[in-house]
Amino acid sequence: MLWQPIEDLTSNWQNLASSELPPLVTVWDEQAERLRTSGEFKTFMDRLRREIAIETGIIERLYTIDRGITRLLIEQGINEALIPHGATDRPIQQVVSLIQDQEAAIEGLFDFVGGQRTLSTSYIKQLHQVLTENQDSAEALDPLTGKIIPVRLIRGDWKRQPNNPMRPDGTIHEYCPPEQVASEMDRLIGLHHQHQNQKIPPEIESAWLHHRFTQIHPFQDGNGRVARCLASLVFIQAGWFPLVLTRDDRAAYIAASEQADHGNLQSLINLFSKSQKQAFIRSLGLSEQVLSETRRTQIIIASIAEKLKQNQSASLQKRNLKVEKFAANLFDIAYIRLQDVANEIKLSVQNLVSNADIFTIYAPVGDARSYYHRYQIVETAKQLGYFANLRSYHTWMQLVIDVETSTTFLLSFHVLGHEYRGLLVCSACAYHRDNTEEGERNISDIQALSDSPFQFSYADDEGNLIERFKQWLEDVILTGLEYWNKSL
Template sequence: MSDYHKFRPLLTAELADVCDQWLAAQPLKAEFEQRLWQRLRLEWNYNSNHIEGNTLTYGETLLLLIHGRTRGEHLLREYEEMRGHDVAIEYLRSLAKEERMIGEGDIRDLNRIVLKEGFWRIAETVDGNPTRRWIEPGEYKTAPNHVITATGELFHFATSEETPAKMAEFCHWLTEQIEQPQQELMQLLAEIHHRFIAIHPFDDGNGRVVRLLLNYVLLRLELLPLIIQTSRRRSYLDAIAMADSGDLQPLAQFLEQSLLWSMQLGVRAAGELVELEELQR
C-alpha cells in the first residue's frame, strides 16, 4: 500500500486536489499510461541533463531515446549521459516499488548509472589553480569539492573524510521521514535536496542524483515525478541559494510548482494521449 495517506493531510489544498484526481483515475488505459511515461521520461532526461550543461535539444533527446537515432554535433559523452540517465530512471522506478527503503548502495548505483564511465575533468584547487581530476562513477569523492557562488565566494561542501558518515546519516534520516512523516511533503523534498547537496558526495552527477532521489519519494507515494524545467534554472539556483542560507520555503514552493505541472499532465493523460513534443519547443 502506498504511503500517500500519511502525507495527504500535510499537502496544500491545490496539490492535494490534483493528486487525488490522479489517484482516482487509476488505472489508466495502457496506451495512455505508456505515452504519459514516454513524455515524462523525455522531460526528465532532457531537463535534468540540460540543467547540468548537456547540449542536446529536446528534439534530439526524443530522437535518441524513442527512435535510437542521433542528430547534431555533440560530444559522445553527452549522448551517453542521456542514455545513462534514462536507464537510471527505470532503475529508480524499480527501487520505488520495493518494500525496502533506498540505501547508500542504491544511491551510489544511481550515480554510477548516470555517469556510466569514468573520465578526466578540468577542475581547480581551492587556491584557484587549474588541475585535472579523475571522476569515478559510483564512488564517493576523495578530494574537497566546492562551488563559486554568485558573489564570487567559495561555498564548501562536506569533506571527503566526512562524506561516508554523513551519507549513512542521510539515508537513516530519509527512511525515518518517509515512514513517519513529520512535515509537509514539499518541505520534506526541499530538505532532502538541501541535505544531499550540502554533502555533495560525488565528484560529479550530484544534481542529477538528488533530483532522482526527490522523485524516488514521489514514486513511492504513487505520484508522478516532478520535472525541473531548464527554462527555470535561474529560479531553481536562487531557491537553492536561499536554502543554503537557512530558508527552505522558496525551494519547497519551487518544487511544488514543478510537481503540479507533472500531476496536471497526468490527470490530462487519464483521458487522452498526451503529446510527446510541445509545438513551442
C-alpha cells in the same frame, strides 16, 4: 559559505505543506487506475522520463540541445539519427550516451520502489554509478595554478578530495569535508527514515532530502543529478511523478537552493510542488491524448462504457455540482477584481487620453455567449500543455482596454481534459486586436498570463481555495498589466 552539518526539519514543518496538491492528487488517483489498465500508461510515462533525462543534463550543462530536437526525442525516443549536426554542442554519440544514463537511473527508481526496497547509502552509490556510466572526467581546481582542470571521475564512491566551488564573486562555498561524508550520509538516511514514519508530505520530504544531500555533496561530481533522483524517488514512492525541472527552471532552482542554504526551504518546496502540479495537469490532459492516439477498438469501447457508467453515477454529479459552486464563487471574486482594475485604469488615463474605452464583460453559466473566444482559450491551453474542454462547463470574463491600442485580458473557467470528473481550471490570457484594411479586428499575440492554469476540484477546502485563487489572480493581473504596458 562555511559548511555546517545537516539539520532536521523545523518543528513547524506542517506550515510548509502545499494546499494545492492534496485535492489534485485525489482527482488523479481516481483517473490513474483507469489509465493504467488501458495499457497505454507506459507510453505516457516513457515520454515523461525522456524529458527528465534530457533536461537534467542541460541543467547541469553537460550538453545543449535545441528545443525542437528535444521535443522530437521526447516523442520518438532517444536516437542518434534524430539529432542533426549542430543541434548540440558535444559529439552526438556522447550526448545520447549521457541521456541514456539519466533515463536508466530514472527507470531504476521505479524498479527500486516496485521492489519495496529501503533507501541506503549503497543504493545511492549505485545510483551515482549508473548516472555517470559514460562520464569519464570531472572538473577540479588545481591548487598550484588556481585553474580549473579535468580529473578522472570516481564513480559510485564518496569523494576523496574537497569539491568546494568558487563563486563568481571569489568566495568559496564549502561542502562536507571528505572525512565527514560517511557519517553525514548515515545521518541523512536515518532522518529520512524517521520522516517516512512521520508521514512528512512528499513535497516537503523531497525538497529536504534534495537540499541536505547537496549540502553534503558526497560525490566528486554528479551530485545535482543524484539529488534530483532522490527527490524523484520520494515522489514515486507516493504514487506521484518524477521531479521534472527544465532549462527554464534553472534560475529559480538555483535561487531556491541558495535560500535553502540560508535556512529557508519554502522556495524549494514551492518549486517542487509547482513541478508536481504541472505534471498532474499534463497527465490529466495528455493521458487522454495518449489514449486517443492508439485508436484501438477495445480501448474505445471500454472508454465509452466507462463514460456511460460515470455519467449515470450520482456521486459524480454531486462532485460536479460542488466544484461548479466553487467556480461560481471564484467567478464573482474575479469579476469584481477586474471591475476594480478597470476603474483604476479609467481614473489614471481620464485626463491623458480623450478616447479611452475601458470596460468589463462576462458570460456566466448558461449564457448564450458562453461559446465565445474559443480560439483564444484553446491557444492558451496549447501554450500550457493541456486540453481545454469547453463543452461540459464554460464561463468567461474580459477586461478590455482601448487606450491607443486594444488589449484584452480573458479569464475562462472550463474542464481540464476530455472527461468531466469534478476538476475545473481557470485560464488567463492577454491579446491584441488590430484593425485591418477591411475594417475587421484581428486577434494577435495571444499570451498566457500564468505558467499553468488555476486548477480546483470538489476535493478542495473552500477557504484555502479562495486564498489560493486570489493570489493567483493578483499575479495574473500584474502580468497582464505588464503585457499592456509593453504594447504602448
